[in-house]
Amino acid sequence: MKFFYTLCNFYWNSLDRLLGDRKTSTKLLAKILITIAVCVWTPTALLASIVRSQTEPSATTAAETPVSEATTVPEPVQSPSEVAQAESVPDPQETVETETAPNPFNFPRSTCGDSSSGSDDTWYPVFVDSGNLESIRNSYCADAVATKREDTGVETVQLASFTDRSRAEEFASAVKGEIGQPSLPEEPETPSASQTPSEAVSSVEQSCDPSYPGICISPNEGDLNCGDIPYRRFQVLPPDPHGFDREGDGIGCES
Numbered sequence: 001m002k003f004f005y006t007l008c009n010f011y012w013n014s015l016d017r018l019l020g021d022r023k024t025s026t027k028l029l030a031k032i033l034i035t036i037a038v039c040v041w042t043p044t045a046l047l048a049s050i051v052r053s054q055t056e057p058s059a060t061t062a063a064e065t066p067v068s069e070a071t072t073v074p075e076p077v078q079s080p081s082e083v084a085q086a087e088s089v090p091d092p093q094e095t096v097e098t099e100t101a102p103n104p105f106n107f108p109r110s111t112c113g114d115s116s117s118g119s120d121d122t123w124y125p126v127f128v129d130s131g132n133l134e135s136i137r138n139s140y141c142a143d144a145v146a147t148k149r150e151d152t153g154v155e156t157v158q159l160a161s162f163t164d165r166s167r168a169e170e171f172a173s174a175v176k177g178e179i180g181q182p183s184l185p186e187e188p189e190t191p192s193a194s195q196t197p198s199e200a201v202s203s204v205e206q207s208c209d210p211s212y213p214g215i216c217i218s219p220n221e222g223d224l225n226c227g228d229i230p231y232r233r234f235q236v237l238p239p240d241p242h243g244f245d246r247e248g249d250g251i252g253c254e255s
Contacts, residue, residue: 104170104174105171105174107139107140107141107174107175108137108138108139108140108141108142109140109141109142110141110142110143110255111141111142111143111232111254111255112140112141112143112144112159112160112171113126113141113159113160113161113162113230113232114160114161114162114163114164114167114232115231115232115233115234116214116215116230116231116232116233116234121163122163122182122183122184123161123162123163123182123183123230124161124162124163124164124165124168124179124180124182124183125158125160125161125168125179125180125181125182125183125230126158126159126160126161126162126168126171126172126175126177126178126179126180127149127156127157127158127159127177127178127179127180128156128157128159128175128176128177128178129149129154129155129156129157129177129178130154130155130156131156131157131177132157133145133146133157136157136159136175140159140175141159141160142255143226143227143255144157144158144159144160145157145158145225145227145228146158147227147228149180149181150180150181151180151181158180158227159171159175159177161183161230165179165182183230209221209241210237211236211237211238211239211240211241211242212234212235212236212237212244212252213235213237214234214235215229215231215234217229217242219241221242223242224242224244225242226244226252226253229253231252231253232253232254233251233252233253233254234251234252234253235250235251235252236250236251236252237250240252
């Protein structure tokens with residue numbers, strides 16, 4: 001700006017010499033016009049040219065930028081916690097394979113457990129403590145019963161009983177349960193020295209209900225259901241006081 005001021009002052013002084021003795025009004029008008037041309041228009045045009053040269057490259061760059069690049073959305077940067085969470089999410093295919101793995105007991109079943117082969121069997125009951133009876137019946141064993149464990153006194157659901165411990169352990173693992181206290185076979189009473197052989201036999205027979213010759217159920221027991229005993233598919237004779245043979249085919253607790 002100082003340069004233009006010096007240049008205009010130079011032109012103003014030079015016009016006095018160039019115009020010479022012309023009339024003062026004509027001389028003044030000429031000086032004004034020439035001064036405007038040199039001192040106003042020239043700096044303005046130069047300044048506009050400078051501004052235009054600075055703005056044109058950015059406009060050209062914006063025009064040349066492809067639409068795909070201008071509209072590209074950068075991928076969000078995941079935090080370490082989000083990456084760890086994403087890695088911990090299980091693969092859906094692996095989940096399906098785990099859920100559809102075949103079970104050796106073909107659940108759900110109408111009945112579970114072993115059939116009684118006599119009163120000399122040791123029974124290993126399988127329980128699911130604090131289980132939902134309806135859900136267990138629908139998912140595992142339809143003949144499961146709600147009861148209370150003799151060994152712990154906890155309210156539980158008994159799904160089945162087995163005469164083989166290894167099979168009971170396999171079953172307990174499949175239903176996520178546990179084996180309860182085994183039910184040992186009842187030892188026959190030893191006849192006292194004062195009893196005759198016939199009296200001893202009579203005493204043993206009286207300790208087991210004759211309606212169920214394959215198993216031993218005390219005739220002094222109250223009203224029992226199949227869910228109250230560990231036996232399945234045993235012989236039943238009249239009068240069947242507990243009603244174990246509902247079908248009347250001589251086989252008790254078939255399901």
